[in-house]
Amino acid sequence: MRAVRYVAINVFRESIRDRVPYNLVLFAVLLIGSSYLLGQLTAGQDVKIIKDLGLAATSVFGLFIAIFIGIGLVSKEVEKRSIYALLSKPVSRSQFIAGKYSGLVLTLAVNVAVMTVALYAVLAYMSWTESAQFKAGWERPAADPALLKALLLIFLELMLVTAIAVFFSTFSSPILSAAMTFGLYVAGHFNADLRNFDKVVDSKSAATLARVVYHVLPDFAAFDIKTQVVHGIPVPAMYLGATIGYGLAYIGALLLVATFIFSRRDFK
């Protein structure tokens, strides 16, 4: 466990050295700048749009960090040959993968946490500066705690993207890993179509195949509840719980396969 922690902390430190926190400044500037500009453009919908923008930016910034750092986590060590020095120490290959993954998840957690605080700060400021009459027109309060549900699922989605990136990183080049991770991210958002394939085709075998692919591909669309929380549409606890469980199980499966592949690699 200690070995995992050391590797994870090193990944986190490396991300700080790689200036990943700069994106937080960009996020803050984007939110504060747009909250001023949108007030002039959106006919009283600035709070809704700030919520949409904040949630989307958290997701996009995190996605870039997860993909572009995740794909290099393992392959960079191999390319730089630092893997030899690392594996000669009392660190097993499974601990190495777990540590690398945990380190990037820690980076993402800090990232999402800071973005959440920034988003709530901007929304609280907007709520504080508006009149009670203007606020009466809002569907939901500005600093609505329900946003945390969407942010939780965004974080889980990023954890899943990181697991995919680490998985590809164990056996493929960074460019190919990035392409495949992004490809799976896009395909995972169309997953709902595969579930309903039997309604548009007559062939039973095609429908069964689509159903299998639906279950095998990561179901990224399930993590998207941004529209619901912004409009105050209830998200059942059952849905939230099942999606969190699904994400964690899928991540577990990916990391196990990644560890298996990595443990069979020959670095001679």
Added chain:
Amino acid sequence: MTQPARGVHPLVAVAAAAFLGLAILLQVVRDRSVPADVFVQRLLYVRSPQVLDRVVLGFDALAADVYWIRAIQHYGGDRLDVSGRVRKYQLLYPLLDIATSLDPYFNIAYRFGAIFLSEAYPGGAGRPDLAVNLLRKGIATQPGKWEYYHDIAFINYWQLRDTQAAAEWFRRAAQQPNAPNWLMPVAAAMLTEGADRTSARFIWRQMLDADQEWLRNRAQRGLQQIDGLDQIDQLEQIVASVPHRSGEPYSWLEVIRAGRLRGIPLDPSRTPYVIDPQTGRVSVSDQSALFPMPETKK
């Protein structure tokens, strides 16, 4: 071995600032010599909400916001355009359709969008039929939203002059959850009195209590239009009471000289009324914020 340079050389900073200054200067020269709208085309590349829904992955709500802002800018730009070079509001419905397809719960896009579409041309698109379509789409997503039924009723009453249909939609609005209790009496008034100004004034006054500022502003304008209609009736009576030599044009000067008015009368938006030199009919100016005026019975 050379050491990496520390800090920025002053000459580099000056050169960078000079290049940036040159770029801004060229930009200003270009913008002054070539009007911006030469290159601005009124295009909507993707008109299919289904295609856009796929393209934007999980960012539907944010994409809806972008289309909503485009719809507002399109409406505002065309409303203010006086060049006469463009066919106004032609992209308004597709933009609103896309915004509400990407975010089916975008309440304001249905309600405000319906006002943009239903307002008489040139103040709006003059397409109450499309406004009703948009609101029906909202009802399909949220069947219990009484505001959408109310807005369809109002369009039937105010723009389409169909009091039977308006009464029916007011009745349906009254049956939805959380509907205010004044809707049913309004439905009854529609059936008994039709499109009279008293009913219109009553509905606009109810809308003055709306939670949305833009709806209160719209109600304020509606009330001013009804006040304007009453004033026009009075002014036409005054004009008719002044002796008029046939063949000569009607004018405010003639009425003022006769001592019937102290000055050129102003409408509730503080814009002078216009008198038709041929017929003596009074109307609001096309420069007035109240133009175009609705037609209602007294």
